[in-house]
Structures are given as structure tokens and as C-alpha cells.
Amino acid sequence: MSIPGEFHTDFADAATVLCEVSFPGAPPKQVRFLIDTGADRTTLSPSDADAVFPGYADLDWTRDPRLSEVRGVGGMCRIIVRMGVIRLTDDRLGDIDWEGLIELIEPTADSRALPSLLGRDILDHFRLTVSRQESLISLDLQLPATRA
Amino acid sequence: MKFKAGEATIEIRPLGEAEAAERKVSDAEFAANERKLSAIRKDALREHYEEFVIVSDWGKNVRYYPTEEAFIEAIWADDCRAAAHAYLVEFPKNLIV
Numbered sequence: 001m002s003i004p005g006e007f008h009t010d011f012a013d014a015a016t017v018l019c020e021v022s023f024p025g026a027p028p029k030q031v032r033f034l035i036d037t038g039a040d041r042t043t044l045s046p047s048d049a050d051a052v053f054p055g056y057a058d059l060d061w062t063r064d065p066r067l068s069e070v071r072g073v074g075g076m077c078r079i080i081v082r083m084g085v086i087r088l089t090d091d092r093l094g095d096i097d098w099e100g101l102i103e104l105i106e107p108t109a110d111s112r113a114l115p116s117l118l119g120r121d122i123l124d125h126f127r128l129t130v131s132r133q134e135s136l137i138s139l140d141l142q143l144p145a146t147r148a
Numbered sequence: 149m150k151f152k153a154g155e156a157t158i159e160i161r162p163l164g165e166a167e168a169a170e171r172k173v174s175d176a177e178f179a180a181n182e183r184k185l186s187a188i189r190k191d192a193l194r195e196h197y198e199e200f201v202i203v204s205d206w207g208k209n210v211r212y213y214p215t216e217e218a219f220i221e222a223i224w225a226d227d228c229r230a231a232a233h234a235y236l237v238e239f240p241k242n243l244i245v
Contacts, residue, residue, distance in 0.1 A: 125158060
């Protein structure tokens with residue numbers, strides 16, 4: 001088996017996957033991510049970041065040491081990175097916890113409608129299958145010993 | 149099992165049958181709530197296209213704001229943040245249906 005995704009109407013019928021996200025000091029929460037092979041890193045939208053990252057409203061968007069600017073299809077936006085865990089559940093393997101840097105997007109008028117993105121920092125470790133004809137989206141973890 | 153994955157790490161933790169079943173129920177509940185919110189939001193946006201809409205508490209609370217300023221203020225107000233993951237906001241002008 002594998003991790004199933006879903007073509008989701010809230011994301012203009014694009015490929016999405018449901019994950020659990022957690023940061024130190026906060027309980028895990030479910031977040032639906034747009035599967036984005038064009039994104040270098042995994043990113044939380046302002047509304048999802050506000051829901052899962054404790055203290056999101058108090059982040060300093062001018063002086064945080066882990067603040068940077070990124071350019072995407074929608075233009076420039078500011079992000080702050082924090083260590084967090086993204087959990088995907090595989091029917092056969094169990095929980096797969098990816099622990100790494102997650103980007104939090106600055107809340108602005110332009111950014112608030114952005115989706116959360118599952119980027120290549122995570123996707124590169126999976127075999128991703130997307131077939132609209134078969135209504136199939138799946139992620140299969142490629143274990144180190146089995147990689148080509 | 150734990151291994152390095154670029155700058156990150158990946159850990160696999162097998163699930164017991166009970167835990168796996170519980171996870172399925174929880175995901176199904178989340179997806180059902182998502183579908184409910186999506187339907188409510190689309191109705192709200194069709195009827196109030198020029199306004200700004202916040203749906204919270206998994207669809208129990210739908211609020212409309214006549215201006216962008218009022219909408220932004222409401223999004224970041226403490227009472228709205230408390231709704232945390234259950235709230236969903238949209239900016240009708242940018243909505244793609």
C-alpha cells in the first residue's frame with residue numbers, strides 16, 4: 001500500500017495529501033497540502049501556520065534570524081523557517097515522520113489565500129503517482145536501500 | 149527505522165491495528181468536515197460575491213464583512229485565531245471555482 005492523496009475541489013481539483021503537522025510544544029494537527037513539485041521546500045499557509053505553530057501571531061517579520069524572502073509564481077513573500085514534523089500515514093509501513101525545516105508564510109493580504117505546499121524536500125523521498133484518469137494519487141516511500 | 153533525508157530525517161513507526169483504525173476514523177472525519185465547509189463556502193460566495201466571508205467552527209458560523217479592512221481585522225482578531233484549524237477564509241475576488 002501507500003499514502004493516498006486526493007484531487008480536491010478547494011485546491012482547484014489539484015493533487016493534495018492530508019498530513020499531520022507538529023511543532024515543539026504543540027499538539028499535532030491535520031493539514032491538507034497541495035502536492036507541488038515546483039516548490040523547493042514545504043510551506044505552511046498563513047491560516048494553517050496560525051493553527052499549528054504556537055506563537056505564529058507573535059513572529060517578528062522584520063528581525064527574526066531565520067527570516068528570508070522567497071520568489072514564487074505569485075510573487076515575493078517573506079517566510080520564517082522552523083523545525084517541525086510532518087507525519088504521513090502509510091497503510092503498510094505505519095507513520096512516516098519527516099522532521100526538518102518548514103517554511104511559515106507571512107500573513108499579508110496577498111498571501112492569505114495561498115495553500116500549504118508539500119515541496120521537493122519531502123517529495124524527493126517518495127515515488128509520486130498522479131493519474132487523473134484513474135483518480136489516483138499515491139506517495140510511496142523509497143527506503144535508502146531500495147533507491148536506484 | 150530512522151534515516152537521513154537530505155537536511156531532514158525520516159522515521160518510520162509501525163502502527164498497531166487499533167491505532168491505524170483510529171487514524172482512519174480521524175482522517176475520515178477531517179475530510180467530511182472539509183467537504184461540508186467547502187459546500188457552505190461556495191454557497192456563501194455565490195450569494196455574497198462582493199463581500200468577504202469567514203466560515204468557522206466547521207460551518208456552524210458564517211460571517212460576512214463588507215470591506216477588506218474589516219475582513220483582515222477579523223481574521224487576526226483573537227477570537228478568530230482561537231478557532232484555529234477549524235476556520236477557513238476566502239477572498240471572493242481571488243476565488244477560483
